[in-house]
Amino acid sequence: METLQVVWFLLVGVLVxxxxxxxxxxxxxxxxxxxAKKKSERSAFIESIEPFWDGNEVWLLTAGGALFAAFPPVYATVFxxxxxxxxxxxxxxxFRAVAIExxxxxxxxxxxxxxxxxFAFGSILPSTLYGVAIGNILRGLELSAVGDYTGGFFALLNPFAxxxxLVGLSMFALHGALYISMKLDGEVALKARKWAEKTWYVFLLLFMVAVGYGIKSCIHGIKAIPLVLVILALVSNAVVFALNKKAKAKPAFITSCLTIAxxxxxxxxxLFPYMVPCTNNPEWGLTVFNSSSSQLTLTSMLVIALIGMPVVLGYSWFxxxxxxxxxKVEEER
Incomplete structure (x- = not known):
């Protein structure tokens, strides 16, 4: 049973x-x-993501569905x-979907x-709020004995979150600039590389502040694996900067994917083994082991996931x- 619970923790993580x-x-x-100052550039930006954006959002829906089925109390508390x-x-x-159409x-x-x-508002708002949500979960939430959130809305707007x-917003902005430099050419690609270079510094600064603040205030203390992964993220991010400087757009974008991972x-x-730590009483925290579905449910879902995941990955690659x-960015007259 414990193996299944850990496997589903990893699978939800893969989807996220x-x-x-x-x-x-x-x-x-x-x-x-x-x-983007020109209408042709803005149109090219949207055209560059038009075949992908709706399929990309399916990963969020799938992650939410997997969380609901595998860890119902976590889903209930978080949502x-x-x-x-x-x-x-x-x-x-x-707003994003309607704007594109x-x-x-x-x-x-x-x-x-x-x-x-x-379209811009609908992109910036989720990018920021995803990071706020992750920051609050890392820090921990104030919960009751049955796992209900008892803190107020403004408690979620703490400095760490x-x-x-801002880390989430800058990370996605950097990733997006690298994608533009890879998908478009000419003057727009050059502009995107400059955007990526400036955003790189912002992301690095905010990320280091978040790491330092997290180590200082996180209730879980310092662990070896997260620190190793943070170092790998920093090394990967440094490679992103070097590749972007050399105008190697595709390798820079792929390395940015590695940084996000x-x-x-x-x-x-x-977080592990916690999924939602509790700040007022650690024993009330929701873990992989005390908030999962039954063994039958986890086993049945695992079979479905082993069939469905290759299909999803294959479609994404295709x-x-x-x-x-x-x-191509059209010339404006």
């Missing part, structure tokens, strides 16, 4: 990492959408305690500008392979 890598770049593209934040995330994702439906500068702003929110693995290893070519 997959979402952070895949949806991370198109959320990052949405961030830079604000800084009820962070209810307002989750609704804001949903609002942002709705509607911005070209009416030939009007005001209409296009409004939906461009909605807000720093983590290391960051998320560091979070998971710092769609990115088919649309692997660069997007």
């Amino acid at each position: 990492i997959g979402y952070a890598i895949l949806d991370g770049f198109d959320l990052g593209v949405g961030f830079w959408h604000l800084f 009820s305690g962070l209810y307002l934040a989750m609704m804001l995330v949903l609002l942002g994702l709705i 509607f911005r070209n439906k009416v030939d009007s500068p005001g209409w296009t500008r409004a939906w461009d702003f909605a 807000l720093v983590c929110g 290391c960051v998320m693995l560091a979070v998971a290893s710092a 769609i990115h392979h088919v649309f692997r070519h660069k997007v």
Whole structure:
């Protein structure tokens, strides 16, 4: 039974990492959408993610479904305690989806500008709130004996969580800039490399602040594996900077994927065996072992996952392979 519980902890982690890598770049593209001065550039940004963005968001839905089935008390605590934040995330994702579909439906500068702003807003809001949510879970929540969140909304806006929110935003912005430099060419790609270089410094500074603050205030103390993964993330991030400097867009983007994976693995290893630590009484915390479904449920789901995951991975690879070519930015007259 314990082996199954750990396996499902890892599987949920894989889904979250997959979402952070895949949806991370198109959320990052949405961030830079604000800084594109030409209409042709903004249109090219959206065209570069158009075949992927909805499929990327499926990873989030799958992760939520897996969490609900494998660890129901964790799902209940997180989604009820962070209810307002989750609704804001949903609002942002709705704005993104509608903006992509509607911005070209009416030939009007005001209409296009409004939906461009909605697209950027719908990208920045989830990027930040994901980090805030992870920061709060890392720090721990105030829970009752039955796992209900008892803290108020403003307790979620603590300094550590807000720093983590900025880490998430800067990490996705860097990832998105690298993706733009890989998918587009010419002047826009050069501009994106400069964006990536500037954002790299911001992400590094915020990440180091979050790590230092986390080690100081995290109730779990210092563990070897998270620290090793943090070091790997820093090394990988340094390689991203070097590759971006040399205009090696594709290797830089792939290395950025590795950096995000290391960051998320560091979070998971710092939490384990907890999934939701409790600040007011550690014994009330939700762990992998006290909040899982039955053995039958975990076993049945594992069989389904072993069949479904290769299909999802195969589809993701196929769609990115088919649309692997660069997007051309049209000349404005």
